Amino acid sequence: MTSAPPREAGGRGAGRRRTELAAFLRSRRERITPDDVGMPPGPRRRTPGLRREEVAQLAGVGVTWYTWLEQGRPINASTQVLDAVARTLRLDGAEREHLYLLAEVPEPASGEAAGLPEDLQSILDALDPTPASVTNDRCDVLAWNAAYAAIFPHLVNAAPCERNSMWMALTLPPCCNPIENLAEEAPMHVAVFRHRYSRHMNEPAWKDMLRRLHAASPLFTRLWAEHEVALPGPRTKVFRHAAVGLIRTRTTHMDITASPGTRLIVYTPTDDESRERIARLMEDPGAAVPDHTH
The missing domain is CATH 1.10.260.40 (lambda repressor-like DNA-binding domains)
Structure with a gap:
């Protein structure tokens, strides 16, 4: 009652x-x-x-x-x-x-970025023009540099509760989804997420994230049902930006020992053309802004 x-x-x-x-x-x-x-x-x-x-x-x-x-x-x-x-x-x-x-409820701080080492943003900025970000186990994006923001404007401009790379990859419609090789990357995304989920399955934020993904993404539901698990590691990731075309990168993950459960991810361009395209986006911030929203 x-x-x-x-x-x-x-x-x-x-x-x-x-x-x-x-x-x-x-x-x-x-x-x-x-x-x-x-x-x-x-x-x-x-x-x-x-x-x-x-x-x-x-x-x-x-x-x-x-x-x-x-x-x-x-x-x-x-x-x-x-x-x-x-x-x-x-x-x-x-x-x-x-x-x-x-509703007279204090809005929470954006993600968990407040708990990161104070020098980490300077490290991210020093990596420009190589895109880099800091994420937690749940794939929340906690910090980033200008090159990363230029490639992923939808993600960095999202509300803190939606600033999540899994959410971006599996819920953005094709017109705005930056992941060109999603057919290859989506299964790995979900497999790594399941591996991490086993350590957090009783936490409300993880339960909420899982429920939201099931509700929003049939692709996630199908892949989740396969029960694949994987460890994170170097990956070739290809992104498409409406203003410059394809950007090919190789990712490197580095755990941040001062902030357990977080990692620095560096997206190294694999060819000169991709480097030039990132540079063009950084030189023209207006080109990196989405031309529409959902």
Whole structure:
């Protein structure tokens, strides 16, 4: 049985905030169609977008809880649950921040970058124009240099909760997906992720990541069912950028002992043409900006 929401507190200002929160969530829900999230349209709808129960299902939260949230009732919301709602409603960075402010929940710091050694960004910057990044076991991208940002603008400009190389590789549509050899790389991505998952399977953030990938990527679900495991290692990775074409690299992984569970990944261009194309992107930052968003 669902308990009643707590009594309203906080005065007139809190009431206005909850009214605004209710209207904001409703407007974001109504702009997403069932087809957008791979759900059948079902019987004739009274609302132009998703139903409340569909948002709750996709976000992995209770229908009653989400209904109360959208009604502006004074309920408690965790950052993890708000993140799930934000992803389901496809909120961009500004919208996500707005949601947290209206829900009166402090927005979490971006990823785990605060725990990295203080000299690491200087090391990344010194590697320019060779692309490099720092990731954790879950594939969250925690830090990067300018060359990396030039190749992967969708990734570095994403909300912190979506700044993840697995998410990018397996959910971006073909028009924006930078991985040219995805057919080769996707199975290895998933196999390495499964190997790491075995050490973290009881952690909420890992459970949430697994649920989101299953919901968003049929390719991930198919590969996950194969139960392949692999260790990370050097790989030839080919990327395509709309402004310059193909960029061929060889990756090198180096564990960061001062921050267990994180690693420095360096993408070394394998030919002069790829080096020249990275240089062109760095010289013209406007060319690296995506021409559209999803």
